[in-house]
């Protein structure tokens with residue numbers, strides 16, 4: 001099973017507006033300026049250990065290497081990265097008026113994003129989105145419960161052979 005996270009305003013936050021994880025130690029704090037939302041290290045570490053695949057799905061142009069290395073400094077391993085160039089090449093493929101993200105194309109079970117339009121596209125196109133906000137202090141627990149629900153549902157609804 002796969003979970004994906006958006007970066008900007010989802011895992012990466014403005015610490016003036018949203019509680020953030022402590023900075024990386026010098027000199028890494030000078031190289032990786034993005035600040036992680038408080039609770040991200042705990043939740044993503046748990047996801048790494050749980051057997052779920054951990055994906056990043058961003059409309060930004062940050063490179064796969066930058067994203068992987070940043071999370072590696074927090075001890076987190078990213079299974080796959082979909083950034084703007086990959087989404088363009090593999091999902092959009094030149095089509096006009098295409099949704100900004102399409103987690104279903106990668107069989108992602110749950111996508112986490114701050115954008116209302118992504119949430120609405122999920123309802124319209126049949127993929128599941130957890131919409132996160134700046135004041136969502138229970139997000140770690142909410143996503144944990146959502147993952148449990150998806151896992152239980154998959155087991156209960158599986159065809160018996």
Ligand SMILES: [Mg+2]
Nearest residue numbers: 006008009114
């Ligand atoms: Mg975002």
